[in-house]
Amino acid sequence: MTSFVLRPIVCSILCSSLALSPVIAQAAPAAGEVAADDKSQAESLSDEAIVAFNDKNYEEAAELFKQAYDLDPEPNYLFNIGRVYEEAGELESAVEYYASFVKQPGVDLDSRQVALDRLKVLRQIIEETKDPEPEASPEPEPEPEPEVAPVTEPPADEGAEEAERKRKVMRGAGFGLVGVGAAALIGGAVAGGLAQGDNRSAADAENIEDRRDLLASSRSKAVAADVLYGVGGALLVAGVVLVVVGYKKPKKSSSRVAFSPSFGPSGAGADLRVRF
Numbered sequence: 569m570t571s572f573v574l575r576p577i578v579c580s581i582l583c584s585s586l587a588l589s590p591v592i593a594q595a596a597p598a599a600g601e602v603a604a605d606d607k608s609q610a611e612s613l614s615d616e617a618i619v620a621f622n623d624k625n626y627e628e629a630a631e632l633f634k635q636a637y638d639l640d641p642e643p644n645y646l647f648n649i650g651r652v653y654e655e656a657g658e659l660e661s662a663v664e665y666y667a668s669f670v671k672q673p674g675v676d677l678d679s680r681q682v683a684l685d686r687l688k689v690l691r692q693i694i695e696e697t698k699d700p701e702p703e704a705s706p707e708p709e710p711e712p713e714p715e716v717a718p719v720t721e722p723p724a725d726e727g728a729e730e731a732e733r734k735r736k737v738m739r740g741a742g743f744g745l746v747g748v749g750a751a752a753l754i755g756g757a758v759a760g761g762l763a764q765g766d767n768r769s770a771a772d773a774e775n776i777e778d779r780r781d782l783l784a785s786s787r788s789k790a791v792a793a794d795v796l797y798g799v800g801g802a803l804l805v806a807g808v809v810l811v812v813v814g815y816k817k818p819k820k821s822s823s824r825v826a827f828s829p830s831f832g833p834s835g836a837g838a839d840l841r842v843r844f
Contacts, residue, residue: 752800
């Protein structure tokens, strides 16, 4: 049976009857019966594979050995396929066929050990030459949640509170002035009525002395009525103004009201000043 050896150590173990250039294992008898024609054709394909291997046509050599194995399932063909792939630099394919070879029944211990040694070397080479896995990028730290400022009520406007307090005082003063003014007007009306009564009584007096006294009393009461009318009217007007201003909220500045009563020999009055 034709075979060839890739390395001297393989030759000494598997191909002791042949001494060709370093190559492949010698075929051993198959476990099952194979037709003579198939075996002959497999050997012919194996010879062609050796020629292709020596010519460095590794792809053709591997394919021819596979065809030979399909015709004659000889385990050494698997070893030879692995050796071709090893020489071609296709180490993973070589590992696949070497591993399949060592699992086959009927393989002698020395041949199996050679294949195991090749597997060990090739797997170490594959492990050392494969691209390192990219390091996992660290997970980004979660961004801190933005701090939410506590909702606080705006501070009370002290100026507005002071203005409201003043308006309350103004409204109270206004209502007070309205009451006093109304009372003064009522008093003026009473005094005026009494003055008219004394004047009528003076017209009906029987003597001059009584008439003089009644006229003097009428004049005094008339003056009092005029004063009460004037003061009462001024106070009433001032009170109304204060009440109106006290209820009105100024846009920029508070309204100011100044009230000053005035008295004179001819009567009484009031000076009211409002500034907006």
